[in-house]
Every structure is written in C-alpha cells, then in structure tokens.
Amino acid sequence: xxxxxxxxxxxxxxxxxxxxxxxxxxxxxxxxxxxxxxxxxxxxxxxxxxxxxxxxxxxxxxxxxxxxxxxxxxxxxxxxxxxxxxxxxxxxxxxxxxxxxxxxxxxxxxxxxxxxxxxxxxxxxxxxxxxxxxxxxxxxxxxxxxxxxxxxxxxxxxxxxxxxxxxxxxxxxxxxxxxxxxxxxxxxxxxxxxxxxxxxxxxxxxxxxxxxxxxxxxxxxxxxxxxxxxxxxxxxxxxxxxxxxxxxxxxxxxxxxxxxxxxxxxxxxxxxxxxxxxxxxxxxxxxxxxxxxxxxxxxxxxxxxxxxxxxxxxxxxxxxxxxxxxxxxxxxxxxxxxxxxxxxxxxxxxxxxxxxxxxxxxxxxxxxxxxxxxxxxxxxxxxxxxxxxxxxxxxxxxxxxxxxxxxxxxxxxxxxxxxxxxxxxxxxxxxxxxxxxxxxxxxxxxxxxxxxxxxxxxxxxxxxxxx
Ligand code: FAD
Ligand code: ZN
Numbered sequence: 001x002x003x004x005x006x007x008x009x010x011x012x013x014x015x016x017x018x019x020x021x022x023x024x025x026x027x028x029x030x031x032x033x034x035x036x037x038x039x040x041x042x043x044x045x046x047x048x049x050x051x052x053x054x055x056x057x058x059x060x061x062x063x064x065x066x067x068x069x070x071x072x073x074x075x076x077x078x079x080x081x082x083x084x085x086x087x088x089x090x091x092x093x094x095x096x097x098x099x100x101x102x103x104x105x106x107x108x109x110x111x112x113x114x115x116x117x118x119x120x121x122x123x124x125x126x127x128x129x130x131x132x133x134x135x136x137x138x139x140x141x142x143x144x145x146x147x148x149x150x151x152x153x154x155x156x157x158x159x160x161x162x163x164x165x166x167x168x169x170x171x172x173x174x175x176x177x178x179x180x181x182x183x184x185x186x187x188x189x190x191x192x193x194x195x196x197x198x199x200x201x202x203x204x205x206x207x208x209x210x211x212x213x214x215x216x217x218x219x220x221x222x223x224x225x226x227x228x229x230x231x232x233x234x235x236x237x238x239x240x241x242x243x244x245x246x247x248x249x250x251x252x253x254x255x256x257x258x259x260x261x262x263x264x265x266x267x268x269x270x271x272x273x274x275x276x277x278x279x280x281x282x283x284x285x286x287x288x289x290x291x292x293x294x295x296x297x298x299x300x301x302x303x304x305x306x307x308x309x310x311x312x313x314x315x316x317x318x319x320x321x322x323x324x325x326x327x328x329x330x331x332x333x334x335x336x337x338x339x340x341x342x343x344x345x346x347x348x349x350x351x352x353x354x355x356x357x358x359x360x361x362x363x364x365x366x367x368x369x370x371x372x373x374x375x376x377x378x379x380x381x382x383x384x385x386x387x388x389x390x391x392x393x394x395x396x397x398x399x400x401x402x403x404x405x406x407x408x409x410x411x412x413x414x415x416x417x418x419x420x421x422x423x424x425x426x427x428x429x430x431x432x433x434x435x436x437x438x439x440x441x442x443x444x445x446x447x448x449x450x451x452x453x454x455x456x457x458x459x460x461x462x463x464x465x466x467x
Contacts, residue, residue, distance in 0.1 A: 034076060052174045055174040067201035108182070152379060225283065233355070255280075412438070445467075
C-alpha cells in the first residue's frame, strides 16, 4: 500500500477501504461498461467528518477525487480515469434517514440512501417522495442530486432540482457547508444549493439533503395506448392533459422495437395486445382524493379511440396488470443492455416539436444507415426522449459502434436545430464533455469555468467530467 493510500485509509479505517480486487473493478467500471478506470483507491467514508478529512488530504496532496453513489449513471461521471492516481469516494455507507416530517412535508437523508429507501421512508408516514427511476433500487440520493435526475414523474412533480430544500456539501478544501434547511422560502442571496445540483461531482461532495414530500396518492389508473405515429402521441397527450388535468403523473412514449426488445429479454412479461403497433404510450393518473380514475382514463381513451387518435388501448384492471404494463417500460434499458451496446441519446426538445424531430431525424439516419433499429422511448410529457440507435439485425455491435461519431453528429445537430438540449436528465459526465462544446455558447462555457475555478481552484473534483 502506498503512503498516500495509507493516509487515506487512516481516515476511514480498514472497513472504509475497498480492498477486494473484483469489488474495486466493479466500482471502477460504469453501468454501461463503456468506461473502465484504474483508481488509486476506493474509499467508503461513514460520516461527513470523514468526507471532510478526505478532501483536506486530497487538497494537500493534489489528489483527484471521483465522488460516487450507486454507480448507475449513464455518462461515465462516476468512473475514474486509467492513471491509477484518482480516488473514488463512494458514499454508500452514509445512509441514515435522520428526520421525516409529515407536517412540514420534508425528509432529511444522507447522500448514500438509495432512492428506494427514501421512497419507503416517506411511505411509512403516508407521504410520497415522487422521484422514480428504473434504477431506484441502487441509485443514491447524492447521485440523483448530482445528475439532477428526472424519471417518470417529472411531468407532475419536477426533476430532482425541484424536490430539494437544503443540502450539506463538503467543499474541495474540506470545509463543510451546512445548508440543511427545510425552508420553503429563503431569499437571502444566491441559491447556493442549485450550484451543486447537476454538477456531477465537479464542485464538491454532497453528503446530506432535505427533500420535499407530497401527500401520497390514494388512487391510480394505468393504461397502455397504441397508435401509429409520434404526432398522434402528442395529440393524445394534449387530450389526456385537458381531460384529466394534473392527475396525469406519467406519459411515456415507446416505439415498437422497445417492446420487442423487452419481450425478447423478459419473456415472462405478458404481451399487452394480440398484435403489435408502431407506437405506444403508457399513461398513469393518480389522485389523493378518492374517485374513479379508471373511469376517467377509460373515458379519455374511449374518446381518443372514437376520434381515430389511437388504434387500441388496455386499462390495467389489477395491480398485477398495472405492474406488468410498467415492467414493459421499465425494462427497456435492461433489455437494451442485454441485447448489446447501442448508441444512446438522452435529449430534450420543445414538446410540440417532438414528432417533427423524430420524423426528420429517423429519415436522416435511415438514409445514412438503412435498417438501423430506432429504440426510441421517453418521457414525452417532459419533451425528453431516449433516442437510441441499435445496430441493424445481423450487424455486429462493435462494428456499429464505430459509427457513433457520425450518428451523434446527425442526432445532436438535429436537436440543436430544433432548439433542444443534448442532455435532458443523464448529464454530461465524460461521455458528452467534448460534444457540449459544439452547442453551448462561449459565454455559457466561460461562466461554468468561472464557477468551477472559484469553487475548486486546484481542479481536484472529478477532473475530466462536464468541463
Ligand atoms: P453515480 O452513477 O454513482 O454518479 C453519477 C454522478 O454523480 C457522477 O458524476 C458522480 O461523480 C456524481 N456523484 C454521485 N454521488 C455524489 C455525491 N454524493 N456528491 C457529489 N457528486 C456525486 N436517470 C434519470 O434521470 N432518469 C431515468 O429515468 C433513469 N433511468 C435509469 C434506468 C436504468 C436502468 C439505469 C441503469 C440508469 C437510469 N438513470 C436514469 C441514470 C441514473 O440512475 C441516474 O443518473 C442516477 O441519478 C445516478 O445516481 P447514482 O447514485 O447511481 O450516481
Ligand atoms: Zn429517462
């Protein structure tokens, strides 16, 4: 063990140093297995004081730090480089829920709590923590904050940024900023917490947060609608919004290849319809008041069917069927991973232009690469598509991945033309760090660099990510 690793280990104790080689390798590899780093050490501190001491030592020795939560990020943000010099600081041991306030509707948690643990703690007091992602069993609050995670309920409750009242952050110097306030109103200058949300670990380490809770919905209705085009999806979204109002909690678009992939790799999930259609939308309504949401959704879909907007629909009539319908949506990423590597784009667009974007960009891609499979799904109500391009049937993934720079150029230039963003909810990490330079203005990039320099003058926080 090097002297430096010994000094870090003295801070966290032997139980805070990951020494098993396979465990180190797993934590040094990202979820998509696109990046594999070689860290100097992987530390798992147990308290904020330990995190502070780690960063003091890192500042003294100019050691680069890679913060890490559940390691489910999709842009390589939590993966170190291969220099053997960077230290992963994994927060997974810091998982205390310190306060659940059902009157103020707040919950105070450490950064290493998984999202699912926070959801459960809220449920125990009959409240809802609404952030919901397919990775919720493993991703952690610190990671959710640092990526400003989105997921399937943004339509109603907003992204992680909208769900935070206060943060505790350890700065690169080791100083602790205690901003753990649960206030709904606080206009005392700059809103510092917002700097760290979405910063992907480049400005400091988030160690705890006060989050917002909501009344827990008492009733839900879930349906899957089938139709021909994304244009119809937009019309259906508008129709459901105007008839069901803010009871609409999720509106998820899925193209036919998404369902085919899920059915291939998760054959136990029953097919929703006897035949397949080209597009689907998973729709969820929820309400705190008692009332017949099934009837409301059924009426909305009945109108859509009569008006020729959709071709078919199925309304879940049991919890089992509801969870089967959700499983079709939630297993798309896993099914894609099982199928092999693909070229992912997590993009944001003005909602109304989504159909035109898909039409134009699909056509452009198919001109350049006939037979590519468009695995397109996403949070239509938020204007967020996971616009993923898979190799044509029979083409080796490795060969296809070589086309990534050209495909990214086609897709991201189109996003830019339509006034969108090349990262909606996954961040930049190392995956899109270079790409963003093409689309953000020089003024915006320089403002980001100014903030980075003032908070992390030595550049030890997650170098090589975002900027
Ligand atoms: P990590 O992957 O460990 O880290 C992510 C970034 O945050 C890194 O840059 C890391 O350095 C930084 N970081 C982590 N913890 C801290 C901390 N305490 N302080 C400072 N920086 C920190 N994302 C969505 O937004 N919506 C989805 O619907 C969604 N679905 C997904 C489905 C699947 C199957 C998978 C695998 C991922 C999905 N994701 C989704 C992506 C991912 O789960 C989120 O980005 C999540 O917020 C990452 O949390 P994590 O704890 O795993 O973070
Ligand atoms: Zn998503």
